[in-house]
Amino acid sequence: MQGYDPGTARRPPPGPNFPRAAMSVTFAHSMPTASRDSARSWQFAVILCLAWLGLCAQLLVLYWQPSAWTLPDADDAMRLVQVREFLSGHGWFDLHEARLSPPMGYDSHWSRFIDAGLAGLYFLFRPFADRALAERLMVVVWPLLWLLPAMFGAAAIAWRLGGRNAAVVVLVLAAFCGPGMQQFRPGRIDHHNVHIALALLVVAATVWSDRSRFACRAAGTLTGFALAIGFEALPFLLMCGAFVALRYVIDRNAAPAVRNYGCALAASTLVAFLGTVPPPHWTHAVCDMIAVNSTLAVIAAGLGVAAATYWRSEDAWMRAGAVAAVGAWAAAVFTAIEPRCLGGVYAMVDPAIRPIWLDNVSETKSLFELIHRAGATGLGSAAFPAVALIAAAWIMRSRDRLRAFGPWVAASAFFVSVVYMIAANRGISYAVWLGTPFVAVAAIEAFAALGWANLALRFAATIMLTPTAVTIGAVSLASAAGSTALDMNSTTRQACVNRSNYADLAGLPEGLVAVNELEWGPYVLAWTQHSVLAAPYHRVPAGIVASHEIFSLPPAQARRIVDQAGVRYLFVCGQSGAASALVDGRPAGLLSELQSGAVPGWLKVVGTGPPTIYRVER
DSSP states (O other): OOOOTTTTTTTOOOBBBOTTTOOOOOOOOOOOOOOTHHHHHHHHHHHHHHHHHHHHHHHHHHTGGGGOOSSSSHHHHHHHHHHHHHHTTOTOOOOEEEEBTTTTTOOOOHHHHHHHHHHHHHHHHGGGGGGHHHHHHHHHHHHHHHHHHHHHHHHHHHHHHHHHHHHHHHHHHHHOHHHHHHGGTTTTSSHHHHHHHHHHHHHHHHTTTTTOOHHHHHHHHHHHHHHOOOOOTHHHHHHHHHHHHHHHHHOOGHHHHHHHHHHHEEEEEEEEHHHSGGGGGTTOOOOOSOHHHHHHHHHHHHHHHHHHHHHHOOOOOHHHHHHHHHHHHHHHHHHHGGGGGGTTTTTSOOOOTTTTGGGGGGSSSSSHHHHHOOOOOHHHHHHHHHHHHHHHHHHOOOOHHHTTHHHHHHHHHHHHHHHHHHGGGGGGGHHHHHHHHHHHHHHHHHHHHTTTOOOHHHHHHHHHSSHHHHHHHHHHHHHHHHOOOOTOOOOHHHHOGGGGGHHHTSSSOSSSESSSSHHHHHHHHSSSSSSEEESSSOOOOOOOOOHHHHHSOOOHHHHHHHHHHHEEEEOOSSSOGEEEGGOTTTOOOOHHHHTTOOOOOOEEEESSSEEEEEEEOO
């Protein structure tokens, strides 16, 4: 890889610029020269692997022991259940979980591709480990594997912005990237780390797409695979696709590369669709996963932009019109098949579950809501992205970068991540990872301007700019000013997800369990043989509503719901839950009665907590 290296004042040979035409911005366009940096690239690969191994060792020291008794999140527990079903003989397209919200059950929208990767790890460990250890190694190793492509993607972006030295600094920042590592800690097997890694790779490939024909194909191929996993990274995928199309608008000589992207995008999306959606559902349009509506729209966009590149008009505005027509056609295809999906991934969700659960999901809350709830946590989460914003503004003042394609892609991706972070808490990790290249480049340029040649001094200053240091500093200042911080792993929660605390429930005859907090549902499925009435998933609305009514209605009314649903056990852990929210003026519900020690006659305590388990007496 080649890039501007402020530390050594070296630049790649200049390439031909895009013609200005009617555009006000000119992007530098050049192809890589021979193998001048091949040796340095191999050296960097070694450094990358060593940094990754060091970070893996750090995470294992911190999280190996907890991996023996719990999983970090309910989604991880649900993924483990899904993988176990796959290993036990469920077909590739059989994502039905009969033990969740019976008798209808639950049809998961999660990708089987992740299950296949986890199953592959399990079979890799099984010859020399018993079933329990192989499973534990599987959930520990999986997120660490995805840490490597994430680090590579961030380093590749930094290399394009500031050269090899910037890429090395990114590895130092990653080694102390606590806020960005939460999705890569051992046990995180749901899908967030895969989304983050793929988003970074797609952005990195797009950043380098004007210098490498392979990068364009990689960007298109990775986009299709990312869509197969889910839509969490969709803002970055759309942005990268728009920039690839913009290259053709500004420079008609970019047509072959853009054509490669469009064809790769269409082909990979089709493969993702065929590998994800069972044939009987090929005509079913849904909003929360890849389906016929999203697939045809993406294929229309990919093939459309590839076809448009054959029109080598000299007029940039004519090329812009052609690309705009392709975008309008793809949007029309998507809208015509299922217009409700314009409302987002939850557009088809039963509105009854929004006020009692979906509107309260923490990862969908805005940054402002987080700051209002816990100022220290919210300000700490936004601290490093704020530093990165300043760094981005600083380095993008350079005329050379303002004329270059790659820096504009990187800066736009980071800006999208900041908007994503403000809109939803799940965007925080993206903002941290995509901000590290800008902090790295700004640090190198600052060191050069200050004349800091001493390596130890540079390293110490870099440590002060790491996400961990910046976040701790912001949280400390906010806490000193009186702001509160969230306890992300309280003692109460640990007790509610500790596998050993499910022993009493596991020892009871099989039955249907209702949980006071939806988060406990997947743990019941993972740690016991029982079924569960509800879990935090929008595809089981009837179970969520029934669970809410059981714990929020007065005992007599709750008993009727229990009997109708066939619930045999109540699982109560913690002092409150989303399902226990009471409407103003409503009499005290069953959960309030139980927490006050008033147990109705139709319930019998069969396990003391936490959690407390009640058996329904009939």
